[in-house]
Amino acid sequence: MARPLDQLPKAHLHLHFTGSMRLETLVDMADHHGIRLPRSLVGAWPPQLTSTESRGWFRFQRLYDAARACVRSEADMRRIVREAVLDDAAEGSRWLELQVDPTSYAPFVGGLTPALEIVLDEVEAASAESGIGAGVIVAASRIRHPLDARTLARLAAHHAGPVVGFGLSNDEHRGRTEDFAPAFKIAERAGLGRMPHGGELLGADAVTRTLDSLHPTRIGHGVRAAEDPRVLDRLARDGVALEVCPASNVALGVYPDPADVPARRLLDHGVTVALGADDPLLFGSRLVEQYRIAREEWGLDDEALAELARSSLRASTAPPPSATAPSPTSTRGCVCPSRRSTRSW
Incomplete structure (x- = not known):
């Protein structure tokens, strides 16, 4: 029998704050604030984002903005964070990096x-409650002025540690x-780690521009680097990890089917x-899927899946395991898994 995937120790490195919400949480917040959600979001879930004529980014962004508009209080923000951490803990994550742009909620x-x-x-509190470690990635937006990104970078730098x-x-x-x-x-x-998105909606050239300009430690998505062996060589040589999100790739129409996501080529x-x-x-x-x-x-067997999980831990910003602390008490003082912990899975 295949081993249970929710018991595989792993790190989750690509999860957005608003997008992490449970559907029932979004509905509760919309009801509380008197906001009407688009039928295309709640009528048939998950929403259909693509058609045979076009990819799904425009529709995705419209629905994402509708969800984000329902987050209007400190209580809302704390609920999202807590549930994100608890949901990841239930799926076997030992470390979570939650990405947030605080601009919309400010x-x-x-x-x-x-x-x-x-x-x-709330990340610190939820980490202690759940028994997993967690950190925060502050994210800027490409659709805002680059000076806004500098403001957020200074804010992130000021909070380096938990950020x-x-x-x-x-x-x-x-x-x-x-x-x-x-x-x-x-x-x-x-x-701080540098984790820009790149190479999902655009091709391998976008990955090259990201590498040249931003000097990333990881790249969000980057999956279309598979279109150019020279870019693959560079990623492998420089040790820049890719955060591959197959369900996202298919939902947005980047690839027609999960089997078409070229992860095997990246790994090979x-x-x-x-x-x-x-x-x-x-x-x-979520992550187990x-x-x-x-x-x-x-077609990855259990050994390959365990190595994939180990890669997620190696690519993370998790601190070294602590032999003394009995449970995580903060995002930087937590008991985090050994990179070898997947061997016992």
């Missing part, structure tokens, strides 16, 4: 700093990657891969 809680500190405070990294997300067609380099330099000087080329769920609220699946895809669609 008006409801008194500013950017309070918005981020609410997330950090473990700095990212860049949203539509790859928007904004010049090079314009965000100063923000990533701020993050680099602060010792020596590229480090960490699986992620991206936005379960809109894509309809991505491992099921790896098993059933990509």
Whole structure:
């Protein structure tokens, strides 16, 4: 019998704050704030994002914005964080990195700093409750001015420790990657990981631009690097991990079927891969489902799945395991899994 995937120790490195929400949580928040949700989001879940004529980014962004508009209080933010950490713990995660852009929530809680500190405070509490470690990635948006990214990078740097990294997300067609380099330099000087998105909606050239301009430690998605062996060589040589999110790729129409996601090619080329769920609220699946895809669609056996999990831990920002602390008490003082812990799975 196949081993249970929810018992495989792993790290989850690609999960967005709003997109991590349970559907019932979103419905509760919308009801509480008197907001009407789009029928296409709640009528038949998960929503259909693509058609035969087009990919699904525009519809995805519209529904994501509708969900984000329902987050209007500190209590809402704390609920999202707590449930995200608990859900990941239930799926066998030993370390979670939750990505958030505090800009959208700042008006409801008194500013950017309070918005981020609410997330950090609840991450620490939920980490202690769940028994897993967690850190926060502050993410800028490509659709905003690069100066906004610098502001967020300074905020992230000020909270380095519980903030473990700095990212860049949203539509790859928007904004010049090079314009965000100063923000990533701020993050680099602060010792933060650099985790920009790239190479999902656009091809291998986008991965190259990301590598050249932002000097990432990991790349969100990056799966279309498989289109150019030279880019694969560079990723493998430089040890830049890719956060591959197969359900996201299929839902957005990047690939027609999970079996078409070229993860096997990445792995065979020596590229480090960490699986992620991206936005379960809109894509309809969490982390274990991505491992099921790896098993059933990509043909990875249990040994290969365990190595995939080890790769996620190696690519994470988790601190070294502590032999003295009995349970996690903060995002930086937690008991985190050994990179070898998957051997007992």
